[in-house]
Amino acid sequence: DFPSGDEGYHTYDELRAALRAAVSAHPGITSLSSIGDTYEGREIPVIRISDNAATDEDEPEVLFTCNLHAREHLTTEMCLHIVDRFTAGYGSDEKITGFVDSREILVVPSLNPDGAEYDISGGWYRGWRKNRQPNAGGSVGTDLNRNFSYKWACCQGASTSPSAETYRGPSAASAPEVRALQAYVDSRVVGGVQQIRAHIDFHAFSEMVLWPFGHTHDTATEGMTQAEYDHLKSIGQEMATSNGYTPGQTSDMYITDGDINDWMWGTHKVLTYCFEMYPTSGGSDGFYPPDEQIVPQTTRNDGAVDILLANAT
Numbered sequence: 034d035f036p037s038g039d040e041g042y043h044t045y046d047e048l049r050a051a052l053r054a055a056v057s058a059h060p061g062i063t064s065l066s067s068i069g070d071t072y073e074g075r076e077i078p079v080i081r082i083s084d085n086a087a088t089d090e091d092e093p094e095v096l097f098t099c100n101l102h103a104r105e106h107l108t109t110e111m112c113l114h115i116v117d118r119f120t121a122g123y124g125s126d127e128k129i130t131g132f133v134d135s136r137e138i139l140v141v142p143s144l145n146p147d148g149a150e151y152d153i154s155g156g157w158y159r160g161w162r163k164n165r166q167p168n169a170g171g172s173v174g175t176d177l178n179r180n181f182s183y184k185w186a187c188c189q190g191a192s193t194s195p196s197a198e199t200y201r202g203p204s205a206a207s208a209p210e211v212r213a214l215q216a217y218v219d220s221r222v223v224g225g226v227q228q229i230r231a232h233i234d235f236h237a238f239s240e241m242v243l244w245p246f247g248h249t250h251d252t253a254t255e256g257m258t259q260a261e262y263d264h265l266k267s268i269g270q271e272m273a274t275s276n277g278y279t280p281g282q283t284s285d286m287y288i289t290d291g292d293i294n295d296w297m298w299g300t301h302k303v304l305t306y307c308f309e310m311y312p313t314s315g316g317s318d319g320f321y322p323p324d325e326q327i328v329p330q331t332t333r334n335d336g337a338v339d340i341l342l343a344n345a346t
């Protein structure tokens with residue numbers, strides 16, 4: 034459980050209860066399923082929000098993924114806020130209703146529930162980042178944001194040392210959580226066309242809006258034209274203006290290979306972003322802002338989410 038004072042954060046069981054509650058309150062516009070299991074056997078839930086939710090309609094799909102890194106619990110709350118906003122607002126808020134009627138919103142509130150549960154086990158914060166998959170040699174964990182299959186291990190953007198925080202894993206998609214997400218997105222190719230048009234992967238912290246590629250500082254490069262880069266950049270800058278985050282290319286932070294955004298663009302040409310949430314720097318809040326920050330820091334991204342939805346055509 035979360036330490037006392039931080040009860041506002043959702044444990045894995047509370048997360049699943051929240052998703053079930055959203056479905057029972059809004060059955061016509063929600064459908065709940067699992068994209069697969071984690072290493073320790075936890076289901077990874079995905080909720081789909083759209084009119085005629087039981088039917089896969091020919092509408093642009095937009096994916097939001099959270100909690101890829103275990104200790105980044107604020108991101109789980111970000112995804113749950115998106116679920117709440119687009120279900121509770123349906124039928125009353127015109128803009129919300131318009132998006133839900135014309136798109137399919139896919140939300141994965143936690144890609145790393147094993148890590149998240151471990152991070153808070155014992156009622157205190159362990160600073161855990163990776164998944165909970167054992168490595169040869171006795172250490173535990175793969176950095177899920179270095180294990181995706183697009184140009185995995187290409188560019189010294191991760192560690193080869195199993196005990197390192199950015200350990201890339203023994204092979205591409207060796208982590209079941211990464212395999213589950215890749216398989217899910219692969220399955221959204223219908224009639225040869227990827228139905229997911231846009232994506233945000235939420236992280237913490239630094240308050241940045243980042244677009245691919247991470248494996249290179251180049252803008253035009255294999256798998257991305259200058260025009261495509263400029264399109265990603267212009268929408269990224271617009272979103273950063275709305276939430277006050279700093280815009281940039283993923284590699285501006287540091288070179289990463291095997292990250293989720295490189296895979297989403299490199300493999301499926303999805304308009305994909307990494308949002309690093311509050312705070313800007315370490316200090317007392319760092320990875321563990323008090324739960325009083327949940328509402329302000331999640332609602333802060335409402336405008337950016339709407340910009341992404343509007344650009345998903």
Ligand SMILES: CC(C)C[C@H](NS(N)(=O)=O)C(=O)O
Pocket residue numbers: 102105178236237238243247283284286287289292307309
């Ligand atoms: C997407 C990259 C550039 C940033 C991310 N930072 S984090 N959330 O791990 O501190 C990461 O290292 O995976």
Ligand SMILES: [Ca+2]
Pocket residue numbers: 038039040323324325
């Ligand atoms: Ca509190």
Ligand SMILES: [Ca+2]
Pocket residue numbers: 083084085086090092133134136137
């Ligand atoms: Ca629909």
Ligand SMILES: [Ca+2]
Pocket residue numbers: 089090091092094137228
């Ligand atoms: Ca569809």
Ligand SMILES: [Zn+2]
Pocket residue numbers: 101102105236237
């Ligand atoms: Zn992260």
